[in-house]
Amino acid sequence: MSNWQAVPGLQIAIDGPSGSGKGTVAKMLAGEVGLPVLDTGLLYRLIGGLALERDIALDDSEALAALVDEMLEQVAWTVNGIAFGGENWTDRLRSEAVGAAASTVAAQQQVRDKLLGLQRKIAESGCIMDGRDVGTVVLPQAQAKFFLNASVRERARRRWAQLKDQGGSSLEAVIEELKMRDQRDRERQHAPLRQAEDGIAIDSTTMRVDDVVDRMLGVLARRGLITAV
Ligand SMILES: Nc1ncnc2c1ncn2[C@@H]1O[C@H](COP(=O)(O)OP(=O)(O)OP(=O)(O)O)[C@@H](O)[C@H]1O
Numbered sequence: 038m039s040n041w042q043a044v045p046g047l048q049i050a051i052d053g054p055s056g057s058g059k060g061t062v063a064k065m066l067a068g069e070v071g072l073p074v075l076d077t078g079l080l081y082r083l084i085g086g087l088a089l090e091r092d093i094a095l096d097d098s099e100a101l102a103a104l105v106d107e108m109l110e111q112v113a114w115t116v117n118g119i120a121f122g123g124e125n126w127t128d129r130l131r132s133e134a135v136g137a138a139a140s141t142v143a144a145q146q147q148v149r150d151k152l153l154g155l156q157r158k159i160a161e162s163g164c165i166m167d168g169r170d171v172g173t174v175v176l177p178q179a180q181a182k183f184f185l186n187a188s189v190r191e192r193a194r195r196r197w198a199q200l201k202d203q204g205g206s207s208l209e210a211v212i213e214e215l216k217m218r219d220q221r222d223r224e225r226q227h228a229p230l231r232q233a234e235d236g237i238a239i240d241s242t243t244m245r246v247d248d249v250v251d252r253m254l255g256v257l258a259r260r261g262l263i264t265a266v
């Protein structure tokens with residue numbers, strides 16, 4: 038049961054770099070306001086993951102375009118994650134290798150253009166969507182846009198803590214991987230990661246997840262986009 042009621046069709050964009058907490062915060066906020074949450078990174082991860090599995094070069098734009106077309110025919114993207122060909126792929130897309138592949142294929146304009154329609158369609162009746170370009174490109178008309186950030190060391194520490202039980206890399210290696218991913222996502226030509234002009238920046242380096250969600254709820258309530266129930 039949600040504690041807040043959202044205005045009909047409310048769209049909330051949450052963008053930010055890897056490990057800033059977008060996904061975690063988006064899910065908690067969704068529970069508070071009763072909206073579906075959609076993690077756009079999963080779309081890029083699915084393409085990256087499929088490309089790795091099929092040995093498709095990550096800069097082969099023709100093969101990637103065909104892969105996206107195939108993916109769009111067989112994808113089911115829901116609050117439980119992403120399914121392809123009737124199988125739930127979400128868990129196997131979580132590795133850093135798939136994240137890096139996703140970031141590489143995401144630099145291709147053709148790939149991004151092909152995914153735009155699906156993202157907008159899913160958001161039509163209201164949602165919380167997290168990614169890199171949601172507030173700037175996918176939903177520029179969203180009523181609330183947040184740009185979540187944290188220091189690179191803190192983001193790497195969070196990611197490392199998540200992966201270490203699976204025998205992952207050292208903290209220093211995670212920091213380097215994250216820096217490379219940040220650079221690729223921020224410096225690419227098409228839809229780079231950046232804060233929307235009307236976006237609200239939140240630095241979560243020293244904040245608890247609950248405090249980040251409370252800050253967002255405060256903004257939404259002050260704007261009349263949610264009311265307490
Ligand atoms: N404010 C916070 N304080 C401490 N830990 C946090 C905070 N926000 C998120 N975390 C933790 O950091 C990890 C990464 O968070 P999350 O997956 O939500 O980030 P993300 O921005 O969605 O990353 P990605 O873009 O790579 O999917 C999770 O283990 C999460 O519990």
Ligand SMILES: Nc1ccn([C@H]2C[C@H](O)[C@@H](COP(=O)(O)O)O2)c(=O)n1
Pocket residue numbers: 055077078079081082136139140143144167168169170171218222
């Ligand atoms: N809206 C989006 C979402 C994701 N990407 C790319 C860039 C990321 O490095 C990669 C993986 O995303 P994550 O699951 O870590 O959020 O996908 C993008 O370009 N645009």
